Amino acid sequence: MFYRESGDFKKTYRDDSQTFPIKFDRRRYYVVMAIAFLVLPWFITDYIANAVMIPFLVWAIAALGLNILVGYCGQLSLGTGGFMAVGAYATYKLMTSFPGMDMFSVVLLSGFVTAFVGMIFGLPSLRIKGFYLAVATLAAQFFLVWLLNKVPWFYNYSASGQITAPERSMFGIIITGPYASPVTGYLFCLILAIGLAWVARNLTRGRLGRSWMAIRDMDIAAEIIGVNPLMAKLSAFAVSSFFVGVAGSLFFSVYLGAAEVTEAFSINVSFAVLFMVIIGGLGSIFGSFVGAAFMVLMPVLLKNILVGGLGWPTDLAAHLEFIIVGALIVIFLIVEPHGLAQMARVLKEKLRLWPFPH
Amino acid sequence: MKIKQLATVALTTLAVSAPVAADLVFPSLSYRTGPYANGGAPLADGYADYFTLLNQRDGGIGGVMASVPECETGYNTAKGVECYESTKGDGALVYMPLSTGMTYQLIPKVTADDIPLVTTGYGRTSAANGRVFSHVFNFPANYWTGASRIINSIMEEAGGDISGKNIALVYHNSGYGKEPIPTLKALAEKHNFNLTLIPVDHPGQEQKSQWLQIRRERPDNIIMYGWGVMNQVALQEAANIRYPMDQMYGIWWSVTENDKLEGMGSHGYKGATFHNVGSNYPIFSDIQKYVTDAGLAAGDGSNVGSVMYNRGLYAAMLAAEAAKTAQNMFGVKDVTSGQMRDAFEVLDMSAEVMAAAGMPNFGPAFQVSCANHGGPGLAAIQQWDGNTQEWKLIGDFEAPDMEVIAPLIKADSEAYAKENNITPRDC
Numbered sequence: 001m002f003y004r005e006s007g008d009f010k011k012t013y014r015d016d017s018q019t020f021p022i023k024f025d026r027r028r029y030y031v032v033m034a035i036a037f038l039v040l041p042w043f044i045t046d047y048i049a050n051a052v053m054i055p056f057l058v059w060a061i062a063a064l065g066l067n068i069l070v071g072y073c074g075q076l077s078l079g080t081g082g083f084m085a086v087g088a089y090a091t092y093k094l095m096t097s098f099p100g101m102d103m104f105s106v107v108l109l110s111g112f113v114t115a116f117v118g119m120i121f122g123l124p125s126l127r128i129k130g131f132y133l134a135v136a137t138l139a140a141q142f143f144l145v146w147l148l149n150k151v152p153w154f155y156n157y158s159a160s161g162q163i164t165a166p167e168r169s170m171f172g173i174i175i176t177g178p179y180a181s182p183v184t185g186y187l188f189c190l191i192l193a194i195g196l197a198w199v200a201r202n203l204t205r206g207r208l209g210r211s212w213m214a215i216r217d218m219d220i221a222a223e224i225i226g227v228n229p230l231m232a233k234l235s236a237f238a239v240s241s242f243f244v245g246v247a248g249s250l251f252f253s254v255y256l257g258a259a260e261v262t263e264a265f266s267i268n269v270s271f272a273v274l275f276m277v278i279i280g281g282l283g284s285i286f287g288s289f290v291g292a293a294f295m296v297l298m299p300v301l302l303k304n305i306l307v308g309g310l311g312w313p314t315d316l317a318a319h320l321e322f323i324i325v326g327a328l329i330v331i332f333l334i335v336e337p338h339g340l341a342q343m344a345r346v347l348k349e350k351l352r353l354w355p356f357p358h
Numbered sequence: 359m360k361i362k363q364l365a366t367v368a369l370t371t372l373a374v375s376a377p378v379a380a381d382l383v384f385p386s387l388s389y390r391t392g393p394y395a396n397g398g399a400p401l402a403d404g405y406a407d408y409f410t411l412l413n414q415r416d417g418g419i420g421g422v423m424a425s426v427p428e429c430e431t432g433y434n435t436a437k438g439v440e441c442y443e444s445t446k447g448d449g450a451l452v453y454m455p456l457s458t459g460m461t462y463q464l465i466p467k468v469t470a471d472d473i474p475l476v477t478t479g480y481g482r483t484s485a486a487n488g489r490v491f492s493h494v495f496n497f498p499a500n501y502w503t504g505a506s507r508i509i510n511s512i513m514e515e516a517g518g519d520i521s522g523k524n525i526a527l528v529y530h531n532s533g534y535g536k537e538p539i540p541t542l543k544a545l546a547e548k549h550n551f552n553l554t555l556i557p558v559d560h561p562g563q564e565q566k567s568q569w570l571q572i573r574r575e576r577p578d579n580i581i582m583y584g585w586g587v588m589n590q591v592a593l594q595e596a597a598n599i600r601y602p603m604d605q606m607y608g609i610w611w612s613v614t615e616n617d618k619l620e621g622m623g624s625h626g627y628k629g630a631t632f633h634n635v636g637s638n639y640p641i642f643s644d645i646q647k648y649v650t651d652a653g654l655a656a657g658d659g660s661n662v663g664s665v666m667y668n669r670g671l672y673a674a675m676l677a678a679e680a681a682k683t684a685q686n687m688f689g690v691k692d693v694t695s696g697q698m699r700d701a702f703e704v705l706d707m708s709a710e711v712m713a714a715a716g717m718p719n720f721g722p723a724f725q726v727s728c729a730n731h732g733g734p735g736l737a738a739i740q741q742w743d744g745n746t747q748e749w750k751l752i753g754d755f756e757a758p759d760m761e762v763i764a765p766l767i768k769a770d771s772e773a774y775a776k777e778n779n780i781t782p783r784d785c
């Protein structure tokens with residue numbers, strides 16, 4: 001009924017290897033794109049844009065980045081918060097040092113700065129593996145936050161160590177700062193999120209992505225068949241950190257507007273992103289989006305139902321939120337250890353056969 | 359699954375659009391959960407109870423009922439943004455975020471949305487310069503005036519000369535804790551004392567190494583800028599190394615009922631404050647009658663009269679007086695946030711106004727002006743009495759060393775203005 005694949009023949013290699021080979025998936029993708037770009041900007045309120053969609057897109061980019069490292073290359077990292085902080089502070093320094101620079105360049109350059117820092121912290125991954133690597137990246141988390149808090153140059157010697165995003169624009173449209181329209185912020189994040197997801201998708205099914213997956217599945221075997229572990233691991237760290245840096249940059253400049261490194265980029269951020277990846281599904285682009293949606297939208301939705309809808313006390317609602325989200329995570333992981341993406345995959349397989357299962 | 363996401367968004371829209379029906383809206387961004395809840399809950403209770411009292415006793419402010427929609431932030435800045443966005447559409451008149459981190463975030467936003475932001479005793483100190491920060495008010499005192507007041511008190515005890523003394527600043531390693539450092543550095547230069555900086559990371563459970571350093575260096579005085587659980591741990595560590603309590607000073611966020619030790623453990627511990635302590639004011643009998651006995655108290659009602667509760671009450675009183683001022687200034691009952699801002703700028707918190715509100719001498723008398731959004735920065739010193747288990751005010755509300763602070767405020771606010779392309783207003 002949903003999937004009618006008869007008659008949908010692939011006549012070229014290009015057709016056969018496209019991202020969405022099934023017509024129904026492809027159409028659904030175009031519909032979602034059309035809604036996101038053409039319909040939503042007209043209808044979303046400031047609240048939905050600022051408090052729901054922008055954080056969702058930002059966290060999705062961060063989850064994509066970590067998914068490349070953990071899901072595709074198998075290198076466990078707990079340094080996401082620190083790398084996001086690098087992206088945010090790079091953005092701040094670029095914005096204040098070069099006031100004329102457009103936001104797009106600022107965000108991408110911040111990504112490159114983070115990629116460089118990520119590569120440096122990725123070096124130990126050549127010698128240490130698994131849980132030990134997690135500890136090494138945990139050191140990155142604490143070191144980076146400490147460094148950005150300690151050296152006043154990073155926050156332009158302000159009294160409190162807070163960084164505030166000044167107003168910056170692109171093509172005359174204000175992107176950051178208080179006068180930026182929430183819809184602009186949403187579209188800016190959307191373009192970056194979709195663009196980066198497209199890059200990630202194509203990287204992961206190309207030579208580079210295959211070398212990552214080979215390293216993930218068995219690094220010794222991969223080395224024997226000619227995959228260079230140095231190149232594979234460091235490129236995974238670089239690409240992952242680039243994504244995470246872009247997320248940190250947007251998190252600071254478009255979403256929060258001001259940040260304090262110890263609070264905004266603490267170890268909790270690293271865990272949150274890791275949860276997004278695990279709940280969404282390791283090694284899945286779609287999973288990064290679903291995981292971010294789950295972790296970002298669920299608390300907001302619960303809060304609005306419990307406090308806004310039912311009128312419960314805020315503290316009770318806040319505690320219930322923890323309990324419900326925590327319980328849902330456990331339930332999801334028991335029902336489907338491979339994440340929400342796997343659930344979607346199973347559902348799709350069922351629907352393709354339906355109504356004639358074997 | 360994408361469709362599911364969209365459905366979630368749609369459902370959120372529905373859930374959000376339930377309006378709060380009231381006339382004067384004072385959103386309360388509270389934190390009753392998380393590591394700082396023991397301070398946040400009484401603050402939010404005091405803030406809410408004052409408006410409940412006005413509604414019950416006087417029928418609102420100038421005949422218009424006040425409502426206090428609460429939003430839980432957990433002292434988390436990202437949640438704070440969500441709370442701000444979700445409440446500002448309901449006609450919010452003033453924001454008091456009760457968190458320095460959130461204040462930094464809201465400063466540009468409220469300026470764009472034309473809503474006043476009032477940070478009593480926290481937030482960005484240089485916001486006292488009203489020329490640059492048009493929508494931010496940090497009267498009656500701020501972190502820099504507090505630091506100066508503490509140094510003055512130390513000087514008084516030492517007979518006016520503290521040159522060569524060692525003073526340690528034990529601070530919450532965040533925007534809040536770092537605020538006083540420039541002032542203390544400038545004061546150290548002026549009075550020739552040595553300043554040691556000892557940061558404690560959030561949330562402050564683990565302070566062994568810091569107190570080892572203090573034990574080794576034995577500073578003559580300790581100034582503490584702590585919050586939440588950090589305070590109790592610090593006091594316990596100080597008692598463990600037998601540090602004399604009367605040489606320890608806390609800023610006003612470190613001297614609450616929670617920040618004490620059993621029995622005489624922390625007897626003599628001092629701290630700065632910008633409002634009075636205790637429940638010996640006419641307003642408390644009204645709160646008992648109209649709020650607590652009527653079963654309308656916010657939270658569990660157990661915090662009435664505590665230091666943090668009084669602070670919430672005081673902040674609410676300032677907001678309510680500003681609303682009254684705005685009603686008189688513009689001759690309308692339903693004031694807007696822009697009118698509230700104008701009212702805050704001419705707010706005259708005289709002794710008579712405070713007495714009329716049932717809180718005589720509760721805080722210092724002060725007047726706000728267009729150029730000075732910080733008031734005179736008067737602060738007093740309170741001391742913990744282990745015998746009676748309560749805080750007592752020792753000495754009067756006194757002025758800080760503005761000679762040192764004024765240039766610092768000027769420099770910091772001008773740096774902000776330059777970074778953000780703000781042309782200072784003429785006034």
